[in-house]
Amino acid sequence: MISRGESPWHRPPTSATAWHRSDHADWTGPIIALFVLFHLADLTWGWWLGDDFVSGDPYHNVAESMGYLPVAIIYVAANIALAWHVFHGAWSMFQSLGVNNPRYNHLRRTLATALAGLILVGNLSFPILTQAGLIDEDERVCPVGEVEGNACLAEEAEGSAADRHTTDGNTTDSAGSVSP
């Protein structure tokens, strides 16, 4: 009988870098696949937001969806799994390309960590900032749903450009009122 340690499918690690093999990244693939389905249902099809889902207004949809703590937690957990997956993927990619030399392994680790870390920080910023109340609609200028075609957003951008570049020393707010 072949014991687990001898089986070709369950070989024990043979080198210090063996833990980087897919064994430790296997569980992240199914989580990411499920997350993509959840994410499409959430922000593309608007399944759980119902009447609160506004097609073509992703800012509103993100604020609504991730403002709900359980959803924010799902995004945080899934994006940690994604970063873990990217880290192992980047590490393995260099190995597949033949960059597997003790002299350069610290560089591989640094590059894999930097890539995964960048994606992690960027993606976690959405649920965290929404939960912290920094992504909300309190200061919103364009009415919800009126961003299709970007006309209002373009006007808003022009308004804030005017705010910054008044020639007479006064400031003009985006509604057009002038204050000294």
Ligand code: HEM
């Ligand atoms: C917290 C991080 C993320 C945020 C805030 C976010 C946000 C969004 C939003 C707002 C949409 C809808 C876009 C629209 O209405 O036009 C969207 C769509 C989509 N996202 Fe994400 N996303 C995130 C992470 C991810 C990740 C990690 C993946 C893939 C692994 C992904 C894959 C997709 C796909 C496939 C679509 C559908 C394409 C589309 O509707 O344009 N997203 N995302």
